[in-house]
Amino acid sequence: MKHVTIKDVARCLNVSVSTVSRAFNDKYDIRKDTKEMILKTAHEMGYYPNPIAKKLSQNRSLNIGVVVPEIMNGYYSEVAIVLQEFFISKGYQVLLMQSDENEDQELKNVKTLINNMVDGLIIAPTIGYKNASYYIEKHNEGYPIVFLNRIDETLQASKVIFNNVKWSFFATEHLIREKYKKIYHLSGYKNLCVSSERIQGFKKAMNKHNFPKENYKIIETGLLAKEGMDAIEDLIFQQDLPDAFFCVNDMVAIGAMKKLKDNGYKIPEDVAFVGFTETRIAKLVTPELSSVKQPTYDMAKKSGEMLLSRIKNPNSEIETVIFNGEFNIRKSSVRDSSIPAT
Amino acid sequence: MKHVTIKDVARCLNVSVSTVSRAFNDKYDIRKDTKEMILKTAHEMGYYPNPIAKKLSQNRSLNIGVVVPEIMNGYYSEVAIVLQEFFISKGYQVLLMQSDENEDQELKNVKTLINNMVDGLIIAPTIGYKNASYYIEKHNEGYPIVFLNRIDETLQASKVIFNNVKWSFFATEHLIREKYKKIYHLSGYKNLCVSSERIQGFKKAMNKHNFPKENYKIIETGLLAKEGMDAIEDLIFQQDLPDAFFCVNDMVAIGAMKKLKDNGYKIPEDVAFVGFTETRIAKLVTPELSSVKQPTYDMAKKSGEMLLSRIKNPNSEIETVIFNGEFNIRKSSVRDSSIPAT
């Protein structure tokens, strides 16, 4: 149980601790054969450098903080996995915290991580704008932060984002091309930037195709399946169902579809659906859900790389990278059912 | 950016560093008013103890390693969230790693965490038995480890597990009571203990009710939806469909249901389904899926508590806690459809 320290190794070999340290740190001022000799016996003695002492003397924690809004719905789980793997390969450890879509929790998480002296932060913010100024202040102080996804494009900070406007425009236009005449958008919270961007894309498509105002509508729901269900319940009660829905994400779409199916509606014959931020369940529900797929892996990895470069050079130029995705058309949104099963 | 250290505080107040340290550590030998005075000015100066230095001098990392098989399917995400929250509240940080259901990756993860000097480990092992001996060796050396879920009941180690045999017995018996006459079990890997325990429960029910051998079957699949789909494809091809399935988990069940629906079968009229380890999607698929729900929150929290007590007292008696769950019957497994929607 007792740990072998650098001193033990030094004493055993009759060299100084600094020499042993040099052997382990690829330093130039050590003779090649003494280095090898030291490494060899150190290994035999079961020595490896104490990471905590290393952190102290180098004044860095080799920890990265990752703050995501949630990790239950697949998307941010994947983000977490990618970042975890990436940073481990670079010698860092990841401290992952989730905010449960709560601004205050998020701020607490960030402060906890800063107090724990993480060398950098990747933040995928939740709903609301309260914390932005604090983050920007830290960012400007030179604290390495990279934002991911849920962040306003105009914000002056390093960030990796998705072109929500464009792809929600495409998704909506697809419904129009399929000749749906009355299209509602189940949007997320308006004070969540990805939601408002997706609303913009939706409106843009409506305008381009001169949809009359009475034939489209934006209904603010939330991000959960339950909220999609609630919205449908209302619409059924008000006898105000459109023939197609474009939803802020897959979970809302799936909840909405479920509620409609439970009430005897057929999808897509009676009502068509398109989701967003494709999750793995999109292909498991009946009918399979059309959705916009984001390049999760690439986006997460890019944010990791950007963070490392910010850590190396905290006052480097800020950089914004905008990703594009792909739109996967499936049975939930096409009139003829000739789409082959996957 | 420059950090305020304990020395700065001491110098500023004309006291010694040890006094400042005492003020921050609830030690007895300090006068109440000097303590308050120190805390007050320290706070004003923006001082807080450097956690890394603290860790070094106290010889502990205040880090907990959590190793789970995956975090994409909801169950272990929840485990991660619960543990994260629990340990943060106790002053620890959690290092979460996922093994992607790969034994070798798991061992690598554990070793990485041990090298990083975590104060303790919670492991939810993946498939296979290769690593068990290494873990047990560490466990016996006094390294604080608690196993969660995926671990053999007979293993001499601290663990929190679910009574799989019992609840898979109940789930199976429910299908029998509903008068299904030909019941197949889509099992997970046989060398995954939870799978084999669920197989046991299934067999037990079959035996109790004297099912003839030709009316039940155990088909080894995996843990993913895709594998449920593949199994169904085979069965359809072989024209060997039963009238009910009991599945090792919800994802396999959902995959299987999807494939059947795509081929025109009605659920539960043609084929009934029961899942296990209930996930949030169980209530979102059509029809809603009957499943055995595990007390995820309680189990995760219990494992955290057990780990803390092992950290305090590494050679305490090993303890095994077995949890029970509940069986939620939904439309996927009942003959008359009078089950109310939830």
Added chain:
DNA sequence: ACCGTTTCCGAAACCGTTTCCGAAAACCGA
């Protein structure tokens, strides 16, 4: 007033590294 406790605090050692500085050793050309 005296002595024995108790309370409170400072000095210094320690945790296990890295790194700076300087000195010994080796090398090299003349």
Added chain:
DNA sequence: TCGGTTTTCGGAAACGGTTTCGGAAACGGT
């Protein structure tokens, strides 16, 4: 052989805390 470089290494000071030890001050009882 000698002086000047260049390698190679050891000593010691950091890094920022905690903890042990011992002594001074305060206290209390006789």
